[in-house]
Structures are given as C-alpha cells and as structure tokens.
Amino acid sequence: xxxxxxxxxxxxxxxxxxxxxxxxxxxxxxxxxxxxxxxxxxxxxxxxxxxxxxxxxxxxxxxxxxxxxxxxxxxxxxxxxxxxxxxxxxxxxxxxxxxxxxxxxxxxxxxxxxxxxxxxxxxxxxxxxxxxxxxxxxxxxxxxxxxxxxxxxxxxxxxxxxxxxxxxxxxxxxxxxxxxxxxxxxxxxxxxxxxxxxxxxxxxxxxxxxxxxxxxxxxxxxxxxxxxxxxxxxxxxxxxxxxxxxxxxxxxxxxxxxxxxxxxxxxxxxxx
Amino acid sequence: xxxxxxxxxxxxxxxxxxxxxxxxxxxxxxxxxxxxxxxxxxxxxxxxxxxxxxxxxxxxxxxxxxxxxxxxxxxxxxxxxxxxxxxxxxxxxxxxxxxxxxxxxxxxxxxxxxxxxxxxxxxxxxxxxxxxxxxxxxxxxxxxxxxxxxxxxxxxxxxxxxxxxxxxxxxxxxxxxxxxxxxxxxxxxxxxxxxxxxxxxxxxxxxxxxxxxxxxxxxxxxxxxxxxxxxxxxxxxxxxxxxxxxxxxxxxxxxxxxxxxxxxxxxxxxxx
DNA sequence: CTAATAGTGTCTATTAGACAGTATGTT
DNA sequence: AACATACTGTCTAATAGACACTATTAG
Numbered sequence: 001x002x003x004x005x006x007x008x009x010x011x012x013x014x015x016x017x018x019x020x021x022x023x024x025x026x027x028x029x030x031x032x033x034x035x036x037x038x039x040x041x042x043x044x045x046x047x048x049x050x051x052x053x054x055x056x057x058x059x060x061x062x063x064x065x066x067x068x069x070x071x072x073x074x075x076x077x078x079x080x081x082x083x084x085x086x087x088x089x090x091x092x093x094x095x096x097x098x099x100x101x102x103x104x105x106x107x108x109x110x111x112x113x114x115x116x117x118x119x120x121x122x123x124x125x126x127x128x129x130x131x132x133x134x135x136x137x138x139x140x141x142x143x144x145x146x147x148x149x150x151x152x153x154x155x156x157x158x159x160x161x162x163x164x165x166x167x168x169x170x171x172x173x174x175x176x177x178x179x180x181x182x183x184x185x186x187x188x189x190x191x192x193x194x195x196x197x198x199x200x201x202x203x204x205x206x207x208x209x210x211x212x213x214x215x216x217x218x219x220x221x222x223x224x225x226x227x228x229x230x231x232x233x234x235x236x237x238x239x240x241x242x243x244x245x246x247x248x249x250x251x252x253x254x255x256x257x258x259x260x261x262x263x264x265x266x267x268x269x270x271x272x
Numbered sequence: 273x274x275x276x277x278x279x280x281x282x283x284x285x286x287x288x289x290x291x292x293x294x295x296x297x298x299x300x301x302x303x304x305x306x307x308x309x310x311x312x313x314x315x316x317x318x319x320x321x322x323x324x325x326x327x328x329x330x331x332x333x334x335x336x337x338x339x340x341x342x343x344x345x346x347x348x349x350x351x352x353x354x355x356x357x358x359x360x361x362x363x364x365x366x367x368x369x370x371x372x373x374x375x376x377x378x379x380x381x382x383x384x385x386x387x388x389x390x391x392x393x394x395x396x397x398x399x400x401x402x403x404x405x406x407x408x409x410x411x412x413x414x415x416x417x418x419x420x421x422x423x424x425x426x427x428x429x430x431x432x433x434x435x436x437x438x439x440x441x442x443x444x445x446x447x448x449x450x451x452x453x454x455x456x457x458x459x460x461x462x463x464x465x466x467x468x469x470x471x472x473x474x475x476x477x478x479x480x481x482x483x484x485x486x487x488x489x490x491x492x493x494x495x496x497x498x499x500x501x502x503x504x505x506x507x508x509x510x511x512x513x514x515x516x517x518x519x520x521x522x523x524x525x526x527x528x529x530x531x532x533x534x535x536x537x538x539x540x541x542x543x544x
Numbered sequence: 545c546t547a548a549t550a551g552t553g554t555c556t557a558t559t560a561g562a563c564a565g566t567a568t569g570t571t
Numbered sequence: 572a573a574c575a576t577a578c579t580g581t582c583t584a585a586t587a588g589a590c591a592c593t594a595t596t597a598g
Contacts, residue, residue: 006381009330015383018342020292023386041570041575058281070290073384077375095442101373101388103349109278111287112345114295116373170367172543173481209445222576239579240560261576262568271444313548313597494549511552512587533549534595 021112025081026068026190028099028117028197029089031124032214032227033137041260046226047139049124050153050194052186053088054134059109060187064153064160066194067135068115081118089122090130095213096120100196107189117193119200121213142198142233148181149195160185164195205231209248212269220256220264221245293384297353298340298462300371300389300469301361303396304486304499305409313532318498319411321396322425322466324458325360326406331381332459336425336432338466339407340387353390361394362402367485368392372468379461389465391472393485414470414505420453421467432457436467477503481520484541492528492536493517 003009029051034044052064067088071080078098086092099117107113124137138153138160146166153160163182169175180191204210211227225241250270257263275281301323306316324336339360343352350370358364371389379385396409410425410432418438425432435454441447452463476482483499497513522542529535 003330006330006333009333010381013382018294019345020294021345022290022292023295039575043576058275058278061278061281071375073291073293074377076377077373077386098372100370101349103343103388105346105348109282110285114349116375172541173484174543212445220577237561237563238577239562239581242578243560257569259576260570260574262570262578264577269444271446311548315549492550509588509590510550511554511589514551515587529596531549532547532597534551536550 021114023071023077024068024113024115025071025077025084026066026115026117026188026193027081027085027088027096028066028119028193029085029122030119030197030201030214031122031137032230033124033139035139043222043226043259046223046230048142048230049137049139051088051131051135052138052153052155053132054136055187056134063187064136064138064158064185065187066117066190077116078118081120085120088132088135089127091122091127094120094122095210099193099200102189102192104189115188117197119197121201121210123214123216125216140194140198144233149178149198151191151195151198158185162186162191164191201231202233209269212248215269218252218254218266218268221249221267222264224249224267293386295343295349296340296385296387297343297349297356298338298387298389298460298465299353299357299360299368300338300391300465301357301394302391302469302473302486303394303409304502305396305411307411315494315498315531318495318502320502321409321411323360323403323407324410324425324427325404326408327459328406335459336408336410336430336457337459338389338462349388350390353392357392360404360407361399363394363399366392366394367482371465371472374461374464376461387460389469391469393473393482395486395488397488412466412470416505421450421470423463423467423470430457434458434463436463473503474505481541484520487541490524490526490538490540493521493539494536496521496539 003012031049033047033049035047037044051067053067055061055063055065067084069080069084071077075083081096085094085096096118099119101114101116103114105112107115136155138155141152143150148166149164151162151164162180165179165181166176167179169177178192178195180189183191205228214227215224221242224245225236228241229236248270249267252266252268254266255263256266275284303321305319305321307319309316323339325339327333327335327337339356341352341356343349347355353368357366357368368390371391373386373388375386377384379387408427410427413424415422420438421436423434423436433456434452437451437453438448439451441449450464450467452461455463477500486499487496493514496517497508500513501508520542521539524538524540526538527535528538
C-alpha cells in the first residue's frame with residue numbers, strides 16, 4: 001500500500017506489524033560501607049557493597065536479585081530506573097548511568113524479556129533505615145585472575161558465590177565477553193550484570209570523579225584512599241595517592257579526631 | 273493465585289501481563305577513507321566516515337539514517353545487529369560493540385520503540401562495491417566546543433548538518449547529557465546516536481587497540497597517525513606518536529614507495 | 545636540486561613509584 | 572611511652588612535549 005504523506009502513513013500504521021517483547025530495568029546499586037574494628041585505634045575497614053532484594057514471587061522465588069522491574073509505556077528506561085531506585089531506597093537525586101542491555105533469548109524463563117541495567121552509586125550513610133524490608137546490602141569480595149572472576153557476596157547471614165569466565169572473542173586484542181559458569185544463588189543473569197558493573201566502576205574510577213558520589217560531604221583522605229583501594233582491589237601508596245587526588249579535593253578547617261592517633265583533616269570534593 | 277513450584281507458575285504464566293513494545297537496533301558503522309590529493313607527492317588525506325542509508329519508506333521517507341531494523345524474537349540484539357550489518361555491507365567478522373540504548377517515549381512516530389545502538393569499525397578498503405544501493409559513506413566533520421557539537425556529514429552530493437548540545441546534569445562534576453538542538457536531515461534520534469558514537473570512539477582510541485579494526489593488515493605509521501589525528505581531531509607530534517604506538521605494532525620487511533619521497537616501512541598490529 | 549614524507553636524537557618538563565622520615569593525637 | 576594513623580620530603584625512574592636534525596625517494 002502506498003501513502004502520499006507521513007501523516008497518512010501514520011494514521012494507517014499497524015503497531016502490531018512487528019513482534020513485541022517486554023523490557024525491564026535492573027539497578028546495580030553500589031556503595032561502600034564501614035565494618036567496625038575490634039581495636040578502637042584501627043580505622044574501620046571499608047567494604048564495597050551492592051544492594052540485593054529477595055524475590056517474593058516466581059520465577060526464582062526466594063532467590064536474591066538486583067532491584068528491577070518492567071518499564072511502563074510512558075516512561076524512559078532511565079525514568080523507570082529512577083522510580084525503582086526510589087522505591088527500594090527512598091533516595092532521590094542519585095548518580096546513575098546506563099550500564100548495558102542484556103538480550104539473551106532465554107534470560108527470563110517466562111518469556112522474551114530484554115533488560116537494560118543501570119549502575120547507581122550512593123553514600124550508604126545517607127540512608128537511614130529506609131530500605132524496603134526484603135532488601136539487604138551484601139559485601140562484595142572479588143577474586144580476579146586472567147580467566148575468571150570469583151565473586152562472593154555476603155550480608156552476615158548468607159553467603160552467595162558465583163563465577164564468571166572471560167571468554168576471549170578476539171584473539172589478537174584479547175577482548176573478551178563475560179560468561180557465567182557457576183551460580184547457585186542469584187536470579188536471572190544478574191551475576192553478569194554485577195560483574196559488568198564492577199568492571200565498569202573499576203575503569204571509571206581511574207579517569208572520572210564518580211567516587212565522590214559514594215562519599216559523604218566531608219571525608220578524610222585516608223577514607224577516600226580506602227574507597228579507591230577497595231574498589232581497585234589493591235593497596236595504594238600514600239604520597240602517590242595524595243598527589244593524584246590533590247586537584248580534586250579541598251581541605252576544610254574541620255578535622256576528625258578521637259581515633260587514638262593524630263587527627264585527620266576533613267576534605268570535600270572540589271569541582272574544577 | 274498461589275503456585276507451589278516454578279514449573280507450575282510458568283505453565284500458567286500470562287505473557288501479556290505486562291505491556292510490550294518493539295525493539296530495533298541501529299548500527300553506527302565507522303571507517304576511515306582516503307581523499308585523493310591534487311599533488312602526486314602529498315599523502316592522500318584521511319577522512320573519518322559513517323555509513324548512512326536513505327529511507328525508502330515512511331516514516332522519515334527519503335531522509336538519511338543509520339542502518340537498522342527490528343529484532344526478531346529468536347535472536348539477541350547483537351545477532352540482529354550482525355545480521356543487519358551483513359545485509360548492508362556484505363561484511364562478516366566485524367568488530368562491534370554495544371553503544372547505548374535509547375528509549376525516549378516519542379523517538380519513533382509510529383509507536384513506542386526502544387533502540388539499542390551498536391558501533392562497528394571497519395576497514396573500508398576491504399569493501400568492494402558490496403554496499404546496498406541506497407547506502408552511502410559520509411565524511412564526518414566535527415566542530416566541538418564547551419557546549420556544543422556541530423557536525424557535518426557530506427558524501428559529495430549532499431551535505432547534512434546537525435547540532436547537539438551538552439546539557440550539564442551535574443554541576444559539580446560537569447557531567448552532561450546530549451540533546452539535539454538542530455537537525456533537518458537525519459531520521460529519528462540518529463544525530464544523538466552518531467554523536468554518542470563519536471565520543472565513545474574518541475575516548476576508546478586512547479586506552480584500547482580498537483583503531484586497528486579500521487586499518488588494513490599492513491600500514492605505514494604515517495597512515496596510522498593520520499587515523500588517530502582524524503578521530504581525535506588534532507595534530508600529533510611524530511616522536512611522541514611513535515613512542516606511544518611502538519609496543520602495539522611490529523615492522524614488516526615490506527615497504528610502501530612511489531610517493532615522490534622516502535619510502536615508508538609497512539607495519540602490522542602486534543598482539544601483546 | 546626540490547618538495548615531500550620518513551624516521552631519529554636529545555633536551556626538558558612532568559608524572560609515577562618507592563621509601564623513609566616526621567607529626568600528633570588517645571590511652 | 573606506645574600505638575596507630577596523618578602527612579611530607581626526596582630520590583629515582585619512566586613518560587610526555589617540543590624541537591631540530593638526518594634520510595630517502597620521484598620527478
């Protein structure tokens with residue numbers, strides 16, 4: 001059938017001309033939390049953590065998964081992610097970026113569902129008992145080698161473990177895709193989403209200022225360094241770290257004391 | 273209704289419980305092409321280019337757009353992109369990466385369509401008249417300043433122009449989103465897709481080896497440098513460039529001569 | 545010889561890594 | 572005093588920027 005104008009074409013358009021599917025969005029909420037120390041003098045150790053919720057319904061009933069949900073026809077993916085994040089944490093104005101769109105044909109047992117994941121970074125301390133009751137923070141422990149990620153998530157009561165392989169798709173450049181090879185405890189393809197997010201964050205912390213979204217307004221350089229260390233998974237040398245960070249922060253006249261050692265100056269993020 | 277097992281739940285699952293939409297994939301095919309010089313001695317100038325196709329049907333009939341199409345229910349987004357790329361160029365085994373998923377509610381006048389874009393990099397010289405007839409390469413000329421991208425695409429016969437603003441969403445870090453503010457000639461939100469791709473490529477060329485997907489097997493360092501320059505939009509100093517690239521290439525015993533000047537050694541990509 | 549690109553040497557400035565030292569609070 | 576972290580000085584190694592120079596071809 002021929003049309004002579006766009007208006008005419010649209011008037012006769014059959015929206016069911018192409019097959020349709022449902023879309024969801026999953027949100028990877030990362031934060032850094034303190035773990036109290038036995039020794040009053042020692043700094044509280046930092047942990048990199050992710051927020052999971054326990055599924056109340058089928059499929060994957062009673063398994064842990066990332067907060068997520070179906071998108072509505074009158075909202076963008078980003079709006080859906082923001083809505084779900086607010087539902088789950090009661091937080092607004094949170095840093096969030098699109099991570100990846102996962103479209104494996106059988107990633108959901110119910111039907112064809114494509115899911116776009118978002119990564120959000122928050123300062124967990126801003127959050128005061130506003131979590132929905134089926135949600136819980138899990139510490140992330142990452143062991144990475146040439147070929148695999150071995151990732152353990154623990155929340156004090158439960159310990160979840162999965163393994164993701166780096167499947168090389170380009171022999172010459174060494175570029176790889178991720179493939180879940182072991183996963184007992186997480187729903188859907190969420191081990192993939194989490195691993196993708198960890199890699200992204202690890203990369204971006206090096207060339208952007210996103211860490212500061214996980215920090216309170218005032219922080220010591222020691223705390224900031226701990227956050228870098230826990231995300232990068234390695235120790236950093238003090239002088240090098242301070243040089244690197246110098247242009248991004250500014251000293252305030254506040255200090256933090258009471259730790260059985262020299263008090264530390266409090267800094268804040270400095271925009272350039 | 274209560275179920276006592278996942279199987280039972282799935283058996284009774286109504287796939288229309290949630291609203292559905294169609295998904296498409298758009299492919300941003302980048303390459304670098306030679307532009308012949310008047311003077312036989314001068315090197316042929318390189319141009320950064322993108323492949324566009326002219327729409328044959330409504331909507332946006334007769335406008336240029338990125339190659340793309342609807343995804344089928346039995347293929348992933350990546351498979352759809354690969355299929356469409358092969359259709360359009362007859363090329364296989366091409367480097368491709370997911371770029372971004374665009375989900376504006378009204379991005380398509382027909383109905384709600386979410387589109388995931390992919391970026392492919394090819395060596396245009398491998399391509400010999402295998403383009404589909406409504407496709408054409410356009411040179412990309414980018415003028416970027418603090419607040420805008422002014423982008424011109426030209427294929428010898430036509431010149432398309434659009435402008436994209438950097439809309440700052442986070443005052444402190446300077447993070448911005450892209451917003452099309454002028455576009456007469458491209459269909460859909462494709463100015464956004466193209467700009468997103470240009471930014472991504474510009475970033476990734478600095479810390480990955482993806483350029484080599486746009487290079488022939490053997491190339492001179494001068495040619496390689498031109499490609500970097502044309503993508504980064506700035507001149508590079510020879511010694512610095514050669515040092516930077518040194519570990520990524522290896523010299524072959526071939527040379528390229530005939531240009532009225534000292535012949536150049538041919539190099540190839542060296543995997544690490 | 546000349547125009548044009550190919551390719552190198554080297555000086556300097558900046559940045560990154562490493563280590564050792566000093567400073568200052570609490571108990 | 573002892574411990575623990577805060578913070579700095581400095582030496583060295585590696586990297587990046589800049590410029591000037593030499594090399595080699597076709598015509």
